[in-house]
Amino acid sequence: MNRTWWKEAVIYQIYPRSFMDSDGDGIGDLQGIISRLDYLKYLGIDIIWLSPIYKSPNDDNGYDISDYQDIMDEFGTMEDFDELLKAAHERDIKIVMDLVVNHTSDEHQWFVESRKSKNNAYRDYYIWREGKDAQTPPNNWGSCFGGSAWQYDEMTDMYYLHLFSKKQPDLNWDNPKVRKEVFDMMTWWCDKGIDGFRMDVISMISKTKEMPDGKDGDFSPYCIHGPNVHKYLQEMNEKVLSRYNIMTVGETAGVTTEQAQQYAGEDTHELNMVFQFEHVEGDGKYGKWTDKKIPLVTLKQILSRWQTELYQKAWNSLFWDNHDQPRAVSRFGDDRPMYREVSAKMLATCLHMLQGTPYIYQGEELGMTNYPFESPNDFRDIESINAYREWCSEGRLSHEEFWPCITFKSRDNARTPIQWDDSPQAGFTVGTPWIAVNPNYTEINAKVETANMDSVFHYYKKLIKLRKENPIIVYGKYEALMEDSEELFVYTRTLDSEKLLVVCSFCDHETNFTIPAEFVGTVCLISNVQNAYDKAEMTLKPYEAFVLYYK
Ligand code: TEU
Numbered sequence: 001m002n003r004t005w006w007k008e009a010v011i012y013q014i015y016p017r018s019f020m021d022s023d024g025d026g027i028g029d030l031q032g033i034i035s036r037l038d039y040l041k042y043l044g045i046d047i048i049w050l051s052p053i054y055k056s057p058n059d060d061n062g063y064d065i066s067d068y069q070d071i072m073d074e075f076g077t078m079e080d081f082d083e084l085l086k087a088a089h090e091r092d093i094k095i096v097m098d099l100v101v102n103h104t105s106d107e108h109q110w111f112v113e114s115r116k117s118k119n120n121a122y123r124d125y126y127i128w129r130e131g132k133d134a135q136t137p138p139n140n141w142g143s144c145f146g147g148s149a150w151q152y153d154e155m156t157d158m159y160y161l162h163l164f165s166k167k168q169p170d171l172n173w174d175n176p177k178v179r180k181e182v183f184d185m186m187t188w189w190c191d192k193g194i195d196g197f198r199m200d201v202i203s204m205i206s207k208t209k210e211m212p213d214g215k216d217g218d219f220s221p222y223c224i225h226g227p228n229v230h231k232y233l234q235e236m237n238e239k240v241l242s243r244y245n246i247m248t249v250g251e252t253a254g255v256t257t258e259q260a261q262q263y264a265g266e267d268t269h270e271l272n273m274v275f276q277f278e279h280v281e282g283d284g285k286y287g288k289w290t291d292k293k294i295p296l297v298t299l300k301q302i303l304s305r306w307q308t309e310l311y312q313k314a315w316n317s318l319f320w321d322n323h324d325q326p327r328a329v330s331r332f333g334d335d336r337p338m339y340r341e342v343s344a345k346m347l348a349t350c351l352h353m354l355q356g357t358p359y360i361y362q363g364e365e366l367g368m369t370n371y372p373f374e375s376p377n378d379f380r381d382i383e384s385i386n387a388y389r390e391w392c393s394e395g396r397l398s399h400e401e402f403w404p405c406i407t408f409k410s411r412d413n414a415r416t417p418i419q420w421d422d423s424p425q426a427g428f429t430v431g432t433p434w435i436a437v438n439p440n441y442t443e444i445n446a447k448v449e450t451a452n453m454d455s456v457f458h459y460y461k462k463l464i465k466l467r468k469e470n471p472i473i474v475y476g477k478y479e480a481l482m483e484d485s486e487e488l489f490v491y492t493r494t495l496d497s498e499k500l501l502v503v504c505s506f507c508d509h510e511t512n513f514t515i516p517a518e519f520v521g522t523v524c525l526i527s528n529v530q531n532a533y534d535k536a537e538m539t540l541k542p543y544e545a546f547v548l549y550y551k
Helices: 030-033 039-041 076-090 111-115 176-192 229-239 257-263 296-310 337-352 382-393 398-410 446-453 457-470 470-474
Strands: 011-014 047-050 068-072 094-099 150-153 160-161 196-199 247-251 274-275 357-361 475-482 488-495 498-505 511-514 523-527 537-540 543-550
Touching: 030 076, 039 446, 039 457, 068 076, 068 176, 076 094, 076 398, 094 247, 160 257, 176 229, 229 257, 296 475, 296 488, 337 457, 337 498, 337 543, 382 398, 446 457, 457 470, 457 523, 470 488, 470 498
Parallel strands: 011 047, 011 357, 047 094, 094 196, 196 247, 247 274
Antiparallel strands: 150 160, 475 488, 488 498, 498 543, 511 537, 523 543
């Protein structure tokens, strides 16, 4: 397998709006990020993935871009960005930009032009269709954020496609002019010196020409992994990506392991790695909404399949959470005070010892938890607001039925401000934050975490360091053990004569475990509790995790 820097790296995702506010307007910004680079350097990460910082009316917090070559007013200026890039590079930290090119904002100049007339030069930059009749959209597709995926536009009496909000019209990638604009824009950023792209819903850029009704309004068969997606990515690779030493990760919702081998194959000339979502999706009770944890056996089956089927063929990314997912410790671990730290460390061990490039979502390294929402008025996210309206206000479910599900999975759980210290607003802002700070900030914050050597933060720091010292963590072959266990996630990694054993307990009680003979008495690289590993028969503590190693 080819050895490369982006396989060996650890990536930290920043959601700028909630990271650090430097000017007191309650919204995080670029100067705020600059002021915390030393914190990230101390943690030991190699690369920052910046969620969108471009000019945007913020219908979807920056994922609706109105100018790809300018900075969102609230976040600062292009000078601030240049300063951030320089300051990061001085610390050997790379910056990967979010590339949102499946759609633009409806306030982007291209769309402002496009909607003006049927023969406007930009008309074909977007996807316009006639309605079935005056009141009926072209087909029954639903948008990801609720309602129809088509918006009627009076100006030309036609509908445009938007797979997300109506303020996010989909670009028409079949138009060569669109592809050229996007590639030129990417080249402009690469020439600036950025280090890569995370590509938003890149698996959706190619749509079928025919657009028939979907089963229950589902657009997936016609819009995800569409007919030309690989052709367009290869063209992007040839024209832009291959000319720079950058890394790319594609957000490829709905991707299978076979498809990932094409998107992120060792020699397919498309992307470096994918985000797959099987382990964070498909657990829904009402659409994506649920209050239940995924059963451990299912979780292991999914992750093990990805480990095995991509081995030496393609590269994957590793994540428990991001800005679209609830907090890892609340979802996969146990956020009750007595188990929060130990289960957060267990999850970190489990993920960082797998094959792939690990992503840490801001605050995960502090063991930050889901937010205790009290009312729908607490939501800021368009998805949660629309979902509550569709499921409850429109009468499909009672508040009591839906509330535990939406609060467990709301994207706003991940979007509350980073808890820096125990001062008002957790040290995030001196103003009023755009979204409420989690009240547990007095106990859970970066000041406490960095001061305490046994903290979740220092545990992440140690995991990152181990990765640098042990190529087996990056390149070793994965093998699952105890696949039927509903309590333990156990696996080995092998590289030549070296071998690792990873044992993670996902339960809140003690369990018996037999260390495989070859590992008894070997070196313990890391563990989250005090225990002895020199005898085969042992008792694991709640949420215990440890890694044994021999050569
Ligand atoms: O998310 C794309 C995506 O696949 C969504 O279905 C996502 O899982 C969503 O949050 C549903 O719960 C990307 C971005 O990460 C997200 O923040 C944006 O809202 C979306 O694209 C549109 O740009």
